[in-house]
Amino acid sequence: MSESKEERVSRLLNEGLEHYGMGEVxxxxxxxxxxxxxxxxxxxxxxxxxxADRRKHPRPPKNAAGSGDAAIRSIAEEAQTLIQxxxxxxxxxxxxxxxxxxxxxLEIQANLELVRxxxxxxxxERVGDLEQVAVLNADPxxxxxxxxxxxxxxxxxxxxxxxxVEDLISLSxxxxxxxxxxxxxxxxxxxxxxxx
Numbered sequence: 296m297s298e299s300k301e302e303r304v305s306r307l308l309n310e311g312l313e314h315y316g317m318g319e320v321x322x323x324x325x326x327x328x329x330x331x332x333x334x335x336x337x338x339x340x341x342x343x344x345x346x347a348d349r350r351k352h353p354r355p356p357k358n359a360a361g362s363g364d365a366a367i368r369s370i371a372e373e374a375q376t377l378i379q380x381x382x383x384x385x386x387x388x389x390x391x392x393x394x395x396x397x398x399x400x401l402e403i404q405a406n407l408e409l410v411r412x413x414x415x416x417x418x419x420e421r422v423g424d425l426e427q428v429a430v431l432n433a434d435p436x437x438x439x440x441x442x443x444x445x446x447x448x449x450x451x452x453x454x455x456x457x458x459x460v461e462d463l464i465s466l467s468x469x470x471x472x473x474x475x476x477x478x479x480x481x482x483x484x485x486x487x488x489x490x491x
Contacts, residue, residue, distance in 0.1 A: 303333060311324075312408045378406065428459055432486060449467070
């Protein structure tokens with residue numbers, strides 16, 4: 296099955312973000328220029344190229360950055376160090392907090408997407424066959440001792456011993472990455488196991 300134009304544009308935008316997150320600015324710009332060939336009015340591609348071009352050719356700051364900007368920059372640098380050391384879980388938490396503070400930062404968004412894609416692959420490998428069924432492996436009365444976040448509690452409430460992992464992901468109401476992350480947390484704690 297061939298890719299639709301929209302799927303290809305989306306894939307290329309994300310591919311460019313991955314290159315950008317790895318510091319491969321020139322490659323990112325080339326990929327985003329390919330998007331503009333497919334969709335000349337892509338505001339995302341134009342914005343990404345403009346931002347990446349500033350990184351390739353930095354302009355002197357008009358005034359000193361505020362302490363908040365310096366703190367976010369420090370968090371982003373720490374996350375980059377964690378990414379290089381493959382500490383993706385820790386980097387994800389840092390990048391999410393940085394993205395909340397600076398939601399328009401292309402660099403933070405690119406690194407966040409890079410970390411999500413690496414973790415998604417890791418979760419998929421750990422889970423394996425999506426046709427497996429998630430089964431509760433703990434006393435329901437003892438689950439409260441785990442102090443689960445509400446979204447993990449919701450995922451747990453859907454585990455009935457008959458629903459496949461694939462269906463849990465679909466029914467969870469969150470994207471596949473978040474659903475797999477929640478499930479992986481439940482598997483890591485031993486609350487849930489997978490059965491063929």
